[in-house]
Amino acid sequence: MTTAITQNASEAVLVDSSGWLEYITADTKAQLFAPFLESQSVIVVPTIVLYEVRKILLLRRGKTDADIFLSQVLRKKVVDLDERVAIAAAALSVSHQLPKADAIIYATSQIESANLVTTDAHFSGLPGVTIL
Numbered sequence: 001m002t003t004a005i006t007q008n009a010s011e012a013v014l015v016d017s018s019g020w021l022e023y024i025t026a027d028t029k030a031q032l033f034a035p036f037l038e039s040q041s042v043i044v045v046p047t048i049v050l051y052e053v054r055k056i057l058l059l060r061r062g063k064t065d066a067d068i069f070l071s072q073v074l075r076k077k078v079v080d081l082d083e084r085v086a087i088a089a090a091a092l093s094v095s096h097q098l099p100k101a102d103a104i105i106y107a108t109s110q111i112e113s114a115n116l117v118t119t120d121a122h123f124s125g126l127p128g129v130t131i132l
Contacts, residue, residue: 012042012114016105017052019117024069025061029119032132036117043076046108048101079108098122
């Protein structure tokens, strides 16, 4: 299920790793993620997303792209994987059969009341998710 792409400036948004990678590398879906990442909304970034995206950029694109991502993401609301997120992620992983990283991302979006924007089909049908 795809949710309409309307973004209110007061709403928080969490773009998952796939979206950040599309955007930073100007890949095929970069323009779909741009309205979310360039909005005046609070952009929530779980530390697992910071880790995943930086690692992939270092491996595939090099330090320059990884540093560009880092300079952008550190100006956003970075949310640590703390006990509250971990406990919620464990329950969401079981109830929605989500892999570990996806459960952490989804739990963070729920705790932060942020719309999760992704291309990942693992999130299909979950409330508060926009799949592009």
